[in-house]
Amino acid sequence: MNSRSIRRPSSLCRLNSSMNILGRGAEAVVVEHDGVVVKERLKKDYRVAVLDERLRRQRTRRESSILKKVNALGIPSAKFLDMDDKTMEVEMSFVQGKKLRDVLDNHVHFAEQIGKIVGKLHTNDIVHGDLTTSNLLVHEDVVSVIDFGLSFISKKVEDKAVDLHVLHDAIKSRHYDVHEECFNLIIKGYSHSNPNASEVLERLKVVQSRGRNKK
Ligand SMILES: Nc1ncnc2c1ncn2[C@@H]1O[C@H](COP(=O)(O)OP(=O)(O)O)[C@@H](O)[C@H]1O
Ligand SMILES: [Mg+2]
Structure with missing residues (x-):
């Protein structure tokens, strides 16, 4: 200290x-x-x-x-x-700004920035572990990510796919009306910033179908 x-x-x-x-x-x-x-x-x-x-x-x-x-x-x-x-x-x-939880519904375009951030984290093997719109803040059109309390380092495609799955579920439950548009933009941003995006997105489909089978 x-x-x-x-x-x-x-x-x-x-x-x-x-x-x-x-x-x-x-x-x-x-x-x-x-x-x-x-x-x-x-x-x-x-x-x-x-x-x-x-x-x-x-x-x-x-x-x-x-x-x-x-x-x-x-x-x-x-x-x-x-x-x-x-x-x-x-x-x-202190990061200034509002929680995306409170603004995303009316400003869906921020979803692309979310995707870029997550793609960059994953490219560097950082799995956030708690991707929700309460852990994303926006100020002057710049999105920031906070709360690395459940984060860990992993090279595993599975861990990254699960991270995206958690984000998908969080967006679906909190921003239902815009969730499809949001997630498409997230994927767009993610694909720009993570060179291994296609592999993770393929695995995401498997993770999601596993989730559906459990229900
Ligand atoms: N560095 C920060 N700047 C601004 N607000 C923050 C910061 N860290 C946390 N917060 C606020 O506090 C809340 C709780 O912090 P967080 O790190 O997400 O803890 P928890 O693990 O309890 O979710 C966040 O949702 C956010 O509103
Ligand atoms: Mg939090």
Whole structure:
């Protein structure tokens, strides 16, 4: 940790009125203060303490290292600032903008940018793991991707196809009226930015038919 982060009032117990709570999910609480976002992974009382700590430490480290990679690739996202694997915090810049969840229905064209981003992630073997329109922000026509909490590195075509499948399902359930148009644009963008797109898209068909057979 550098000195800047030691000074920062990040932990939950130090939460105060000048901080904005951006999210409080099952896994983490996300707060913003002066343009800096702190994501803190919460203790789970139902997990054995030692395992819980190991899991949170592993996820905190992984999220940090993937965010650094994403920054190095120039993919629009939060800038990694710091991490602390004792307090289980990742510190990053605040990304301005609205969630695509709230604007996609009326601005379907952003879907092509989503596809380009995912294609670039996959070309670099980054599987996001939680591609939903809540983890995509848009500001001044630029789409950013956030929340690498479930991300991992994989060369497997299957993992990339499943990542797209999750995105497809998220768009279908949240943006039903425009989901077909959106997904076509996603595929268009994806095909531009991932040289191995056809292989992943072929596998996506298999993943989807597997899903249908299960129902
Ligand atoms: N760097 C950031 N800049 C702006 N908003 C953010 C940032 N990180 C998270 N958020 C907001 O907080 C919410 C929750 O953060 P996220 O990393 O997605 O955690 P969770 O794992 O709980 O979904 C996001 O949907 C987004 O609205
Ligand atoms: Mg999220």
